Amino acid sequence: MAVPAFAAPENEGSACAAPTLPDAGSLPTNAKLPDPFRKLDGTRITTRAEWTCRRNEIKRLAEKFVYGEKPARPQSVTGTVSSTSITVNVTDQGRSSSFSARVELPSGTGPFPAVVVLGGFGADTAAIKAAGAAVINYDPYAVGKEGTGRSNKQGAFYSIYGATSPTGLLMAWSWGVSRIIDVLEQSGGSVLRADATGVTGCSRFGKGAFVIGAFDQRITLTMPIESGTAGAPIFRGVPGEGAQSLSSAYGEQPWLGDAFGTFTGSPNRLPVDTHQIAAMVAPRGLFIMDNPHIANLGPRSASVAALGAAEVYRALGAGDNISYWSDVSDGTHCADRAEWRTPLQQNIRKFLLKTGNDPGAIRISSRAQGRLADWVDWTTPALDGSTPPPTTPPPTTPPPTAGGACAA
Numbered sequence: 001m002a003v004p005a006f007a008a009p010e011n012e013g014s015a016c017a018a019p020t021l022p023d024a025g026s027l028p029t030n031a032k033l034p035d036p037f038r039k040l041d042g043t044r045i046t047t048r049a050e051w052t053c054r055r056n057e058i059k060r061l062a063e064k065f066v067y068g069e070k071p072a073r074p075q076s077v078t079g080t081v082s083s084t085s086i087t088v089n090v091t092d093q094g095r096s097s098s099f100s101a102r103v104e105l106p107s108g109t110g111p112f113p114a115v116v117v118l119g120g121f122g123a124d125t126a127a128i129k130a131a132g133a134a135v136i137n138y139d140p141y142a143v144g145k146e147g148t149g150r151s152n153k154q155g156a157f158y159s160i161y162g163a164t165s166p167t168g169l170l171m172a173w174s175w176g177v178s179r180i181i182d183v184l185e186q187s188g189g190s191v192l193r194a195d196a197t198g199v200t201g202c203s204r205f206g207k208g209a210f211v212i213g214a215f216d217q218r219i220t221l222t223m224p225i226e227s228g229t230a231g232a233p234i235f236r237g238v239p240g241e242g243a244q245s246l247s248s249a250y251g252e253q254p255w256l257g258d259a260f261g262t263f264t265g266s267p268n269r270l271p272v273d274t275h276q277i278a279a280m281v282a283p284r285g286l287f288i289m290d291n292p293h294i295a296n297l298g299p300r301s302a303s304v305a306a307l308g309a310a311e312v313y314r315a316l317g318a319g320d321n322i323s324y325w326s327d328v329s330d331g332t333h334c335a336d337r338a339e340w341r342t343p344l345q346q347n348i349r350k351f352l353l354k355t356g357n358d359p360g361a362i363r364i365s366s367r368a369q370g371r372l373a374d375w376v377d378w379t380t381p382a383l384d385g386s387t388p389p390p391t392t393p394p395p396t397t398p399p400p401t402a403g404g405a406c407a408a
């Protein structure tokens with residue numbers, strides 16, 4: 001049976017009034033994490049319904065100052081979905097590009113939900129398939145290459161938006177996954193469902209998974225692994241932790257947008273931090289996996305981001321939908337970890353197959369604990385007087401039919 005497409009839009013807040021964003025030069029210094037509930041007009045949200053437009057403000061701030069803009073849905077996206085591959089053809093602004101991804105189905109009868117796996121290492125694809133989800137092997141470098149420098153960005157995203165686009169690789173990778181979901185929607189859902197997509201990846205591809213899940217609300221489960229600086233850890237950074245510095249991450253590859261360059265030495269000027277990027281995922285499933293044995297990954301700083309985001313989840317009445325787990329024994333980066341298998345499969349059943357309802361868990365290793373209290377000067381509101389979250393109206397027109405290893 002074909003599953004209805006258009007379960008959710010890419011960005012529910014696209015209909016919100018366009019926020020007037022501050023200029024880079026007029027940003028105040030704030031040593032604490034910015035208040036996720038305070039709107040750009042200075043007032044705080046009081047209802048759950050207001051989160052949609054507040055989230056859109058966070059999205060726009062994050063695009064302007066951190067990752068670079070994610071272009072709106074292109075003029076044309078076509079492609080094919082089979083049991084072995086997905087092809088994607090995009091045309092926008094008079095330019096076209098294409099990429100493809102290899103599909104692995106689980107056993108059983110479809111249509112299946114799918115997890116987009118970036119880069120092919122560090123994610124437990126066997127456990128994903130055993131839980132009943134397909135794997136979409138996504139090569140981020142086909143969409144945004146590494147190693148070419150900021151003034152000569154390459155890949156399917158930059159073929160369209162230009163080699164000097166200020167948008168960084170993480171957002172380019174995010175755009176690519178959104179275009180895969182466009183194709184899934186158009187396919188009619190006979191092989192892979194379009195309303196149940198997860199994303200995961202480890203290390204630099206954990207950074208990617210984090211941003212991909214934040215910037216497309218059609219993704220129902222986001223699972224970054226050991227993402228390090230430019231991923232989950234707060235940019236402000238727990239002092240003395242020994243995480244990769246912002247200037248190192250900014251300079252290593254154009255993962256972050258060009259606009260981030262003025263903040264590498266002054267993250268306290270950033271009007272958004274990663275607790276808000278994680279909160280953009282709310283109330284959808286979020287399972288952040290981390291390694292407490294490698295200080296360079298900033299696991300303390302990542303735990304602070306998760307705890308800050310958990311406040312937003314709680315305010316939205318979705319506290320059970322976020323997990324953070326750094327309580328693991330093997331110190332190897334991107335190791336295959338037995339500890340994560342059960343929570344991974346529980347998250348897949350809950351958010352992709354919709355056959356389970358296990359609560360999320362916050363399991364922070366005693367080796368790398370961050371303290372949220374050190375970072376907040378705001379309280380978590382009781383968002384009462386709320387109306388239920390907006391439901392997406394069915395499309396008025398039928399969807400168009402389809403035309404057819406870590407380098408470190």
Ligand code: MCU
Nearest residue numbers: 203204205226227228244406408
């Ligand atoms: C943790 O992710 C990165 C890290 O930021 C880089 O400094 C290092 O070179 O590579 C890591 C990675 O992607 O490892 C596979």
